[in-house]
Amino acid sequence: MLLRRIKLKNFRQYYDVVSIEFACDPEKNVTIIHAENGVGKTALLNAIKWCFYGSFTKNFRNPDKLVNFEAEKEGKTSCSVEIEFNNDGDEFLIIRRFDSLGRLSKAVQAGEVNVYKMVDGTWSGALPDPELVVNGMLPEEMADYFFFQGEGSNAVETGNRGINLARSIRNILGFKVAESVQDIINKKRNSINKRIAALDTSGQAQKVAEDVERLNGKVVELEKDIARLNDLIPSLEFDLEMVVSELSKISHAELSSLSKEEKELEALKSKLASQVRNIQPKKYDLIRRFGWAVFGREFADESLEFIDESTLKGRLPEPYNKTFINDIIAASKCICGSDLHPGSSAYINVARLLEKAANPALQSRLGAIRSQIQEIKTLNELSQGTIKDVLNNASLVEGQLQSVTNKLELVKKKIKDIPVDMIAQLQSKKEKIQGDLNRQNQMLGGYISQHEAAQKNYESRRNELKRLTPNSEVLGELEIYIQYVNELAETLQQHLSKTERLVREHIASKVNSMMRSFSRHSYQIRISEKDFSIVLVNNDGTQVGQGDGLNLLLNLSITAALIEFVRERQSVRDPLLASATAAPLVIDAPFGVLDDSYRNVVVSNLPKHAEQVMFFVSSSQWRDEMDLVIRDRIGSEYCLVLEERAEQGDRKVDIFNIRGKEVIASRYGCERDRVLAKEII
Amino acid sequence: MDILKQLAAIKESEEIKRDNDVVFRVLSSLIRIEKEAMYGVRVSNKTARIDKIFDDGFDRYKESGRASSKD
Numbered sequence: 124m125l126l127r128r129i130k131l132k133n134f135r136q137y138y139d140v141v142s143i144e145f146a147c148d149p150e151k152n153v154t155i156i157h158a159e160n161g162v163g164k165t166a167l168l169n170a171i172k173w174c175f176y177g178s179f180t181k182n183f184r185n186p187d188k189l190v191n192f193e194a195e196k197e198g199k200t201s202c203s204v205e206i207e208f209n210n211d212g213d214e215f216l217i218i219r220r221f222d223s224l225g226r227l228s229k230a231v232q233a234g235e236v237n238v239y240k241m242v243d244g245t246w247s248g249a250l251p252d253p254e255l256v257v258n259g260m261l262p263e264e265m266a267d268y269f270f271f272q273g274e275g276s277n278a279v280e281t282g283n284r285g286i287n288l289a290r291s292i293r294n295i296l297g298f299k300v301a302e303s304v305q306d307i308i309n310k311k312r313n314s315i316n317k318r319i320a321a322l323d324t325s326g327q328a329q330k331v332a333e334d335v336e337r338l339n340g341k342v343v344e345l346e347k348d349i350a351r352l353n354d355l356i357p358s359l360e361f362d363l364e365m366v367v368s369e370l371s372k373i374s375h376a377e378l379s380s381l382s383k384e385e386k387e388l389e390a391l392k393s394k395l396a397s398q399v400r401n402i403q404p405k406k407y408d409l410i411r412r413f414g415w416a417v418f419g420r421e422f423a424d425e426s427l428e429f430i431d432e433s434t435l436k437g438r439l440p441e442p443y444n445k446t447f448i449n450d451i452i453a454a455s456k457c458i459c460g461s462d463l464h465p466g467s468s469a470y471i472n473v474a475r476l477l478e479k480a481a482n483p484a485l486q487s488r489l490g491a492i493r494s495q496i497q498e499i500k501t502l503n504e505l506s507q508g509t510i511k512d513v514l515n516n517a518s519l520v521e522g523q524l525q526s527v528t529n530k531l532e533l534v535k536k537k538i539k540d541i542p543v544d545m546i547a548q549l550q551s552k553k554e555k556i557q558g559d560l561n562r563q564n565q566m567l568g569g570y571i572s573q574h575e576a577a578q579k580n581y582e583s584r585r586n587e588l589k590r591l592t593p594n595s596e597v598l599g600e601l602e603i604y605i606q607y608v609n610e611l612a613e614t615l616q617q618h619l620s621k622t623e624r625l626v627r628e629h630i631a632s633k634v635n636s637m638m639r640s641f642s643r644h645s646y647q648i649r650i651s652e653k654d655f656s657i658v659l660v661n662n663d664g665t666q667v668g669q670g671d672g673l674n675l676l677l678n679l680s681i682t683a684a685l686i687e688f689v690r691e692r693q694s695v696r697d698p699l700l701a702s703a704t705a706a707p708l709v710i711d712a713p714f715g716v717l718d719d720s721y722r723n724v725v726v727s728n729l730p731k732h733a734e735q736v737m738f739f740v741s742s743s744q745w746r747d748e749m750d751l752v753i754r755d756r757i758g759s760e761y762c763l764v765l766e767e768r769a770e771q772g773d774r775k776v777d778i779f780n781i782r783g784k785e786v787i788a789s790r791y792g793c794e795r796d797r798v799l800a801k802e803i804i
Numbered sequence: 805m806d807i808l809k810q811l812a813a814i815k816e817s818e819e820i821k822r823d824n825d826v827v828f829r830v831l832s833s834l835i836r837i838e839k840e841a842m843y844g845v846r847v848s849n850k851t852a853r854i855d856k857i858f859d860d861g862f863d864r865y866k867e868s869g870r871a872s873s874k875d
Contacts, residue, residue: 297839304834311858607827607865608858614827625810676806 125209125735126707127169133194133202135166138797143167145707145737146758147209153730153756154737156744158763159777159788163798164739165272167763168711172270174204174219176263177233178270180711187233189221193795203234210260214241219255255537261706262294269706271682276523289357289655292626295689301619304613309343312608319601321586331588337582343648344573352567352740357651359560365552370546381538389529395524402517409513413506420503423496430492435786444481448473449780555616618699626688627655628746633684634677637732641676643722657681679725683732684709690734707735712744727752742779750782760803762786826868830861 126145132136146154158164158655169183179186190202201222208215221234238253239246250256261269313336428519451473453461463470589602627650634648634657646659646667659667659677667673686708726749730736762779764787771791780784781803826866837850 179868300835300838303838304831307834307838309852482819603866604862607862610827610865610870611861612829618831621814625814699835 124706126709126737127207127209127214129167130205130490131170132204133191133200134170134189134204135171135191135202135796136163136190136796137166138193138795141798141800143761143800144759145735147735148758149734151756151758152733152735153753154735155745155757156737156739156761156763157742157779157781157786157788157803158739159741159765162763162765162788164711164741164763168270168272168709168739169709170204171206171709172266173234174206174217174236175257175261176266177219177236178263178266179265180267180270182272182538189232189234190223191797193797195223205541215239215256216241216246217253257296259297259299269682269686269708271678271708271710273713281639289627290339292630292655293623296622296626296692297684298619298623301615301699305615306343308608308615310613312605312612313339314613315587315601315604315608316588319598319605322598322601331584335581335584335588338577338584341577342574342581345570345577349567349570349574351432352563352570354562356560356567357656359556359563361656363553363556363560366549366556370549370553376540378541381534381541385531385534385538388527388534391530392524392527395520395527398520399517399524402513402520405513406517409510411504413502413510415511416499416502416506419499425501426459427493427496428478430489443476444483444486445477446483448476448480452477520748615699622697622700626692630684630688631682633658633687634680637680637683639722640728641680642673676721676725679729683729686733690732707737709737709739711739712741722746724750730756742777755780761800762788762803764799764801765789766795766797767791768793768796826861826864826870829864830857833857833861 125147127147128142128144130140131144132140143156146152156164156167165180165183169179169186173179173189181771191198194202201220201224201573203218205216205218208217216239217236218239219234221232225235225355236257237249238256239249241247255504257263284566316335316339320333425730435740452470455465455470457463457469457473460468460493462474599692620656631648631650638646638648638659644667645662647662649655649660649664657677659673661667686706689706726738730753752797764779769791774789774791776790777788779788786801786802786803834854837853837857841850
């Protein structure tokens with residue numbers, strides 16, 4: 124398939140008619156559309172996708188607003204996209220129209236589509252089933268590979284697992300046509316069986332023939348159900364995997380870890396609080412034991428000084444105590460040996476000593492007081508270390524308790540901020556999908572056994588039919604006819620299975636080879652038998668954690684491999700399957716998540732694999748060196764120019780510098796808001 | 805064997821079969837009619853044409869001797 128030109132009429136920001144001619148020369152098969160962000164690249168990609176399928180890429184905002192708002196102001200209610208394209212040598216025109224007033228189809232946004240074929244230089248009348256025509260050329264399942272969103276698309280976020288590649292490959296090979304031929308063969312078999320039954324005059328065979336037809340129909344229906352479930356189960360498994368992955372991102376990485384931390388902190392807090400509680404009695408005990416000594420220390424010091432001062436100052440030192448002086452006076456003799464006569468001055472002087480002589484009772488009491496005070500001082504000194512130890516320990520534990528309490532509050536706040544509702548929703552979604560999956564698997568198992576039973580029953584009824592019908596020449600002929608029809612069915616089935624297996628192997632080997640040419644790592648790919656989904660694995664077989672860049676590379680590799688396969692397949696003249704269609708590769712913002720070295724490899728390699736490539740790029744994505752590696756292949760180049768009614772003000776004018784030519788990409792003070800496509804010549 | 809070579813070999817054998825094998829000829833004729841219908845070309849007398857393809861094929865099938873070899 125080659126896209127020749129697109130015409131947008133009042134579609135989104137494209138006012139009136141905007142046309143773009145695409146590069147169709149095999150040697151110059153690249154079209155570059157330059158546009159700054161928000162100007163119209165994604166709208167252009169979606170115009171192509173919508174025109175073919177009536178649907179949009181995941182990140183296309185406000186899909187319900189298709190009609191240009193300037194046109195709407197003028198009272199227009201419709202928009203359209205027209206694409207002229209070549210498929211397998213024939214020229215086609217596809218037109219999709221949307222009218223906001225009309226209800227032109229079941230899905231209003233899908234609008235109304237018509238496909239015309241060029242016959243003798245003019246467009247034929249509209250083909251009767253346009254959707255079937257388009258899907259026959261390029262199945263919608265493949266659209267995400269060929270009309271590619273380089274940034275933020277489903278294909279980039281989830282890899283290729285969101286797309287049933289197995290079904291897509293079958294579609295691209297034309298299995299739909301072959302399957303409808305299988306239906307024709309079945310009908311033929313039933314009609315022959317009826318003719319055989321009609322030979323029996325007893326009428327019994329007729330009933331058996333009806334049974335045979337019914338059983339045959341059941342076998343076919345069951346085969347379809349099995350195929351449908353084989354398609355559905357991988358997609359359910361994929362949905363389940365996605366939900367589990369989302370849950371693990373939230374619950375395991377954050378909630379589980381925070382809950383674990385919360386639990387540990389709660390335990391630590393409780394332990395520390397208990398320690399603090401145990402320290403309290405020790406503090407009270409300290410007060411009880413040492414409180415009086417601590418508080419009495421200063422008092423004791425002052426008291427001792429006071430007692431000494433008041434009691435001993437001016438007193439005679441021992442042994443000149445009162446008893447000693449009284450003994451001298453009673454003896455009327457001094458210790459120096461001289462006589463002491465009462466009334467003499469010497470006697471009076473000695474008697475006066477009694478006033479200052481030491482008192483033994485007082486001294487004894489004073490000794491006791493001094494001893495008590497000394498005890499206070501000793502105890503006080505002793506208490507210093509003990510009190511310090513207890514208080515330091517208490518302070519340490521209380522500090523730890525405070526810090527743990529603060530941390531706990533923080534963790535609780537974080538837990539509170541986690542979207543618990545979302546977790547609950549995901550959990551319930553997970554359970555629902557898991558339930559669906561189990562039911563579908565059970566159903567599949569049931570269908571398979573029913574199918575086996577129906578097949579056996581069918582064979583047995585067929586033999587009965589043969590037995591009941593007379594052994595005539597006509598019957599012999601019809602039996603051979605049945606054999607012939609069976610051979611047609613078996614041959615077709617075998618051909619489909621064999622081709623599908625080989626094509627899968629071929630594509631796998633191509634994707635590996637593409638990844639080798641695109642990626643600097645030596646990754647391999649692993650393919651699911653069921654849905655042909657592809658994941659990257661290391662040399663040891665473990666799955667590579669795929670970031671956006673690797674996902675993009677893998678998808679580009681798959682796309683390039685499919686395109687190359689389809690091109691090769693076109694030369695395989697398979698009478699039973701379609702000559703596959705190579706779609707153009709349209710990539711919006713292709714290099715956003717790739718680093719510079721990958722960008723150059725991708726930009727130079729893709730046009731070699733694809734028949735036609737369109738890159739929609741902003742100035743930040745397009746580098747001179749990329750232009751250099753692809754310049755010889757560029758056959759068409761446009762710049763999308765933004766015109767705005769508003770004055771320029773402080774805004775800067777966007778200017779593209781394309782190989783030395785300056786193209787003004789934003790204009791202000793214009794007649795209306797719109798986007799134009801300016802061809803770069 | 806290289807897959808491309810296998811595909812080429814299949815292509816070659818299928819082309820020979822298409823020319824000579826009665827079953828393949830019938831199948832490819834039926835596929836052609838279905839393709840025409842899918843691509844929007846109106847196929848007149850589709851049922852009659854399909855019956856003719858089956859019946860002509862059956863005559864050739866019997867002539868080819870395949871019928872007896874299956875018995």
